[in-house]
Amino acid sequence: MRYDLDDLRLFTHVAAEGSITGGARVMHLSLPSASARVRALEAQAGVPLLIRERRGVRLTPAGATLARHAREVLAETTRLDSAVASYAVSRTEPIRLVAGGSAMHQLVPAALATFLRDHPEYDVNVSERRTIRSVRLLAAGEADLGVILDDEPTDLRTEPLADDSLVVIGQAGGVLSGRTSIAYAEVAEHPLVGLDRGSPLTQWMEDRLGPHAPVARYRTIVPTLHTLITLATAGAGLAIVPRRAVDASTAVEICPLQDAWSTRAHLLCYAADAPESAHLLAAQLHAAASVRV
16 A cells, blocks of 8 residues: 555644644645545545544544554654755865864864754864964865964964963872972973873973973873873873863862963964854854863
């Protein structure tokens, strides 16, 4: 048997409303038209689907079965339409976002999660880059939007986003307990855990420490901020990380650095011809940055 989807939709409304009149109203049909459609369904099924009463209708067992399966068919049709429609949307070029490792730890994922959910018409390509590289890509038109640090001069449009100052973290109750600040020279006297040398944060620090900085002893080198914070929290060694990377619920000692280079901030940086979609993503990055960590 072949069923018309509109007939099935009408029948589910009749079942929900308890009357053909109510079903017709929901479907914006005249009562004679709706009645004719229901009779055609019954003729096709070969069994009564409704019991007509003075104040409405009741489903027969066959009608209840039809209504249940009709709802399932209509729901599956809706999912099918949605799946196919996603390919029919006029696709735009993906937004090209560049950001450093610090922003990639929490800020960018939080913003993307909401943006991609709320804007199914846009895709985003994300690359992790040092600020100096991000600015070059934006200036060349090879990226649309960047989360950069505030220490790289550029003629491109920028706007403040969030503090990204560095702090020292260590096991709760450990050597940092009770300290209000600490200099890097003293930090280097303790065993450390750090990020690998290819990470943007490590390269940024090496550029500012210079060749005469105290030589630190790293107990281990790891690839991600998440692993770094986990090890420092467990007491494997002290670690230097962006303050925003440490969740407020983490049981860890946090101590600001006294060194001037540790104070820094994130900026949003736009390419000269950034598309409107990049501005929508920028708004979501601002929203994510406003959430306290």
